[in-house]
Amino acid sequence: MRNTFGTRLTVTLFGESHGAEIGCVLDGLKPGLPVDAARISDLLARRRPNGPTATARVEPDPFRIVSGVYQGRTTGAPLCILIPNTQARSGDYRDLADTPRPGHADYTAFVKYRGFADPRGGGHLSGRLTAPLVAAAGVVLPALEAGGIRIGTHLARCGGVEDRGFSDLPADLTALSHASFPVLDPERGRAMREAILSAAEAGDSVGGVLETAVTGLPAGLGEPWFDTVEGLLAHALFSIPAVKGVEFGAGFALADLRGSEADDPIRMDGDRVVTAANHNGGVNGGITNGMPLIVRTVVKPTPTIRTPRRTVSLASRSDAEITVQGRHDPAIAPRAAIVQTAVTALVLCDLLAEAEG
C-alpha cells in the first residue's frame, strides 16, 4: 500500500504542496466518537510556523470534514478531511525541476516518478502533507484521552541545547499541552531558539531530537514479530520528513550498558505490575508492558540552501550549482513535535483497535 497506513484504523494521505487542497481519509473509526473541530484547529495551529524560528509562510489551515461525521459524531464510515492550500507561491520553485536540491527528495522523486512528479514546493513530497496527519490525530486524540491515554512530545535537543528530561510525567504532559514552544524547561527553549536564530542568520539550519512519552497504555499491545510496537511506530515516524533515526527507552545508549545496568526490575505497585526503571521504554519483546512508552527521533537539519550548493542538471547530466531563496525553516524539529505526537496517536489507536476490536 502506498499512501495508506494502518491495519484497523487506516489513514490515506493525498495532495501536493501547491495543489488546491490536501487531505486524508481516516477509516476504521468507531461510530459515535464526538468530533471536536476546535481541538483539530488547535493542533493544526501548533504545527504552524510562528515567530522567527520558522518559515515566513503563513498557513491558516482551515479545514473541512466532508464525510464520516453526522450530528457531530463519527458515523463509522470513512472520514475525509480537506485542507485548502491558500498561500502557495509556485514561482519560488520553478527552476528546481532540473537541478535537484541536495538533501531533499527532488532527485529521488525524479527517478521514482519518471519526471512526472509535481515539482511545485516538493509536490506530494512536502512537509505540508503532515497537516492532514495532524488533523486526523485531532479526530482520535479525544477518544484516546477519554481512555486515560496521554501523549506529549518535547524537543529534547536542538542546536546543541538539551531540554531537561521527563520527570513528573502527568505534570510534564500537561505543561507540553499548553506550551507555545515544545520544551519542558522554558529557559532552555529560549536558548534553543537563540541557537536556531543564530543558524538562520548564518543562512544555515540545525537538527534536533524529539522525545515522545505516552502514559496510560495497557500492557499487551503489539506483536512479537514484525508488528512490534517499536516497528509499527518507527515505520510511521520515518514518514515525518527529516527523521533519520528512531529509538525506544534508553535507545542507542544501551550499546554501552551492561545487562545489570540496563535492568528493569519488575515489582507490584498495589495491584499493578510495574518496572522500577524503564530502559525498555514501555516495550518488551515488541509488546507494551504498561509502563510509559518512550520514543525519540532525530530530525536532521533542514538542507536549506541560501549559499550555493553543488548539484547536477538532470537534463544535461552535468554538474551544476543551486541557490534557493524560498521560505524554509532553519529548524524543522520544533514544528515536527506535534507531528510526532499525531503520528504516535494514530499508530496507537490502530493498535488499540486491534486489541479491543
Added chain:
Amino acid sequence: MRNTFGTRLTVTLFGESHGAEIGCVLDGLKPGLPVDAARISDLLARRRPNGPTATARVEPDPFRIVSGVYQGRTTGAPLCILIPNTQARSGDYRDLADTPRPGHADYTAFVKYRGFADPRGGGHLSGRLTAPLVAAAGVVLPALEAGGIRIGTHLARCGGVEDRGFSDLPADLTALSHASFPVLDPERGRAMREAILSAAEAGDSVGGVLETAVTGLPAGLGEPWFDTVEGLLAHALFSIPAVKGVEFGAGFALADLRGSEADDPIRMDGDRVVTAANHNGGVNGGITNGMPLIVRTVVKPTPTIRTPRRTVSLASRSDAEITVQGRHDPAIAPRAAIVQTAVTALVLCDLLAEAEG
C-alpha cells in the same frame, strides 16, 4: 497481519523455541531462481553460537524445504522451510511461567496471550525464530547478488569497543562475508570478545551496535509516505530481539550538525548521479538515491540473570525474586549481525519486486 511481513515478497514465521520444528513460508518469489542449499547452511552456521562468547546451546540447524522448489529452482509457489529443534531442554524453563524475567517478554506475552503462551524457552517469542529468517534470506541473497546488490553487517560497537567504520565498501563487504566474527578490524574484534568474556565471567552481558551497508541498490525504491525505505527496514529490524533503535546515515549524530555540515552535494560520476557525502545513508525523502544504504541498530545487553533479580509472582500478585541458570548469550549482538543482514535482504527484495514487478 501478525506473523507475516512484506508486500510482494512475504515471509510468514511460525514455531516455538522448544517445539518439534520452526519455519517460515516465503511467498512471492519469482519462478526459476536457483536455490542453493549450501548457501542457506552457511548463513545458518553464521547465526549459530560458536565459542565462549555465545550460549553453550548447540544448534546444528539442518533444514528442509518442503514446497516451492522443483528441480533445484523456485517454482513461484510458496516456499516453506522447516528447521527441527533438536536440542531443546525444556526443564530449564519450567519455573519461569509464574515469575517473568525482567527485560524479557515473559510478562508481556503472559498478558497478550492470556496465560496460554508456550513458556518453554520463550516459546514463539524466542530468538530461535530468527533462524528461519536467516534461511529465507539464503533463498533470496543469490538473486540479489546476481543483480549486483551486496549486503554486509559488522558489529560496529560492543562492550565499549568500537570497530573501524566502512571505508572501501567492496573490500569490506567481501571481508565480512568470510569473517568468523563480524568486524572489519580483527584486532578490535578480539578486544570485543575479551569484553564479552569479561562480562560473562561477572555473570553479566553487554550491548552493541550493528551497522549494515548495502551497495548496488537502484535509485527510486520506496515511498515518500509510510512505506519509506527507512520505515520499512526499521519496521522489520525491530523484530530482531533486543533491537531498541534504528538509524540511517549519520543518524542521531545529525541532531548536533548544522545543515551546511550535513550536506550531501550532488554530482555526476561519469553517467551516474552520486552524492559526495552520505549523511543521508542512501535515502532521501524515503526513497533510495543510489548511494550505499547505511543502517545501524542498537542491541541491548541480554537481560541474563545469574544473580537474583527482582520480579513478581503472577499467580500470587506479589513481589518475588528470580535466578536463571539457562544457557544465554552474554552478547546477542555478534550473532544478530547475520540476522540483520537477512532481514535487510528480505525487505530489499520486497522493495525491488515492488519496483520491478
Added chain:
Amino acid sequence: MRNTFGTRLTVTLFGESHGAEIGCVLDGLKPGLPVDAARISDLLARRRPNGPTATARVEPDPFRIVSGVYQGRTTGAPLCILIPNTQARSGDYRDLADTPRPGHADYTAFVKYRGFADPRGGGHLSGRLTAPLVAAAGVVLPALEAGGIRIGTHLARCGGVEDRGFSDLPADLTALSHASFPVLDPERGRAMREAILSAAEAGDSVGGVLETAVTGLPAGLGEPWFDTVEGLLAHALFSIPAVKGVEFGAGFALADLRGSEADDPIRMDGDRVVTAANHNGGVNGGITNGMPLIVRTVVKPTPTIRTPRRTVSLASRSDAEITVQGRHDPAIAPRAAIVQTAVTALVLCDLLAEAEG
C-alpha cells in the same frame, strides 16, 4: 481494510449520499498517464439516470481532481476525485431512521454502526457512492485501452426480457461504448424498458443480469489460491448495490453439463494458444488464459416501497409498516452496467500492475 480495495492499484471510497461531497482516492497509478476529463464525464453521464426508467433525481456529476495530476498527466501520487452532491433532499428520508426499509441496508447499518450512521439517503451505504468508482475507472480506462484491453457490459436480462448474447466481440464492444441503453439488440432493449415501465406503473421494480466481456487480456494474471481472477472480481463486484450473484463463463449452467460438453479444446491460432470454446470464461485455475473474460452478475429488483411494507420500529422494538415516496429506480440494473464495467476495469488494472510491476 474497510473502504479500500486493491493491492497495487487501490481505491479508497468516502462520502455520504447527502453530504457535501463524495469521492475516492486512487493510489498506485503509474506516473505519466494522460488524464482525460471528457472521458470521465462521459462515463459519469452513462451512470446517470435518464428517462422514465430511472429515478427522477438528476445528478449532473461535475467532478474535480484535487491531487495526483500535473499538467494533464498522473504524477504517481494519489489521485483524489471529489464529486459534489448538489441536489440532495434530506427531508425525504427523515422518518426512516427508526423503521428500516425491507431489502435495504437500513437495519444492518443500524446494528453495525450502533445507530450513528448518517441515515440521509442511505448515507455511506448509497448507490450514489458508485459515482466515484466510475470516475476512477475513467482515469484508468484509457491506459487499459492503449494496452489493447477493451471492456463492455450489457444488460443480458431484465424484466423477463433477454438480450442477445455476445457474438462478434470487437463490434459488440464498440456498439456498447456508444449505446444509450446498454444492450446489444436495441429491439430487446425497448422491450426491457417497457417491462421496467410496466413494473414502475405498478409501483414495483424488476431485477436483471449484467454480462461483461473483456478482450485483450494477457494470459497469466491471477493466482491459483485466494487471489484468483474470479475471486478478486467477485469480491469487488459484490460491492455494487443489489448484486447477489457472480458467475464466470458458462456459470451456473455448468451444474447440468457433463465434462465432455463443457470442454474448451486448446488449439493454436497462428502463434497464439486459444481455446475453441470458452465455458471457463477466460480463466483456468484462477488465472487468465488469454481468451475473453466473461463475467455475469445478477442484480436484484430494487426493494422500492410505494405500497406499505412490513417492518419494525427499532425504538419501540415492535412491528410497524412503512411506505416510501422517495425517488428510486424501478430497475437499478441498467445504470449498474457502467458501474460493472468500472469495477472490472479497476480490478484488472490492479492485476495488470501486479503482473507488470
Added chain:
Amino acid sequence: MRNTFGTRLTVTLFGESHGAEIGCVLDGLKPGLPVDAARISDLLARRRPNGPTATARVEPDPFRIVSGVYQGRTTGAPLCILIPNTQARSGDYRDLADTPRPGHADYTAFVKYRGFADPRGGGHLSGRLTAPLVAAAGVVLPALEAGGIRIGTHLARCGGVEDRGFSDLPADLTALSHASFPVLDPERGRAMREAILSAAEAGDSVGGVLETAVTGLPAGLGEPWFDTVEGLLAHALFSIPAVKGVEFGAGFALADLRGSEADDPIRMDGDRVVTAANHNGGVNGGITNGMPLIVRTVVKPTPTIRTPRRTVSLASRSDAEITVQGRHDPAIAPRAAIVQTAVTALVLCDLLAEAEG
C-alpha cells in the same frame, strides 16, 4: 498477498500435490481455544474420496500440528499444520508438462510460472491443497459452534438430480454433520451417485451445485463497500477448484422477480428482529442481518480426459492430442462440500474476529 487469505484470521497455504508435505499456517487465533485432533481427522475424512463416485487415490490424511498449540490449546502464536503426501505417483503425469490438459490450469500455470511450476499432479495448483484448508477449519469450527454458529453444506444438484432444499435448518445441519454423502434427501443422494457412476462409465464427469447454510451469525458483520460478506466469501470460495459461480439467497433467480416478489418483510420474533422471507440470504448491503446465511456455488464437471482431447504442444507450438489415464473424480462436487464448509468457516471466523476484536 498471494497464498494468504484473511484480515484478522489468516491462512497461508503451501505445498504441492506430489511434494513431501502440504500444509498451512493459521494466524490470528485467539489463545486458549481447545484443539480437537479427532475433529480435524473427521473433517479430513469427509474430504477423502470414498466409494466408486470418486478417485481411486486413497489419502489417509494423517496430519501434524508443529506450532501454536501447547497443552491442547491454541497459544495465540501461528499454528502450522502439516499433512504428508503418502501415495503420490508422479509417473502418471510425466507427459503433461508439454501438452496442457483442456479445462485444467496446466497452460495458465505454464504462462504464469514461466515453465518452472512443479507439474506433478498439478503441483501447487491441485485440489489436494484443499486438505490443509479443511484441517484449518477443524481448528476453528469448535469455537464457532461454541458461539452458537453452525455451518453445513449439501450437494443441492448433481448429475441432473436435485436435492431437496433446506427446510428445518437445525435438523438439516445435524443430519448433514453425520451424512456419509452430503445431501438432505438420501434417496436423491442415491440417484446422484447413480448419475455420477453412469457418467464415469462413459469416461465422463458431471457438475453440481453446493449450498451452504450458516445459522447463529450475529447481525452487523461485513462492510458496505468492498469487504461485503458476499464479496469476502465469494473471494475465498472461488479458490475451490472448479467453482465458477457464487450466489446468495435467491441468487440468479432474482433476475426474474419483481421487487414485490423478492420482499423480505421485517418483523419482531420475540426480542429479535427477523425477516419473514430470506431472498437476501442473510445479507443486506453487504452486512449480515442475523438471518441464516445462504450461499451456493456451481462446480463445473471435472475436465477428465479418458477419450482423446485437443490440445497443443507448448514446445513445438503446434496442435496435439491428449489422453489421460490418471485417477480423477467423475464428480468433484460431493468432496467439495466439506471444503465449502471449511472455507466458509474460515471467512466467518475472520469476520467475527474483526467484529469482536
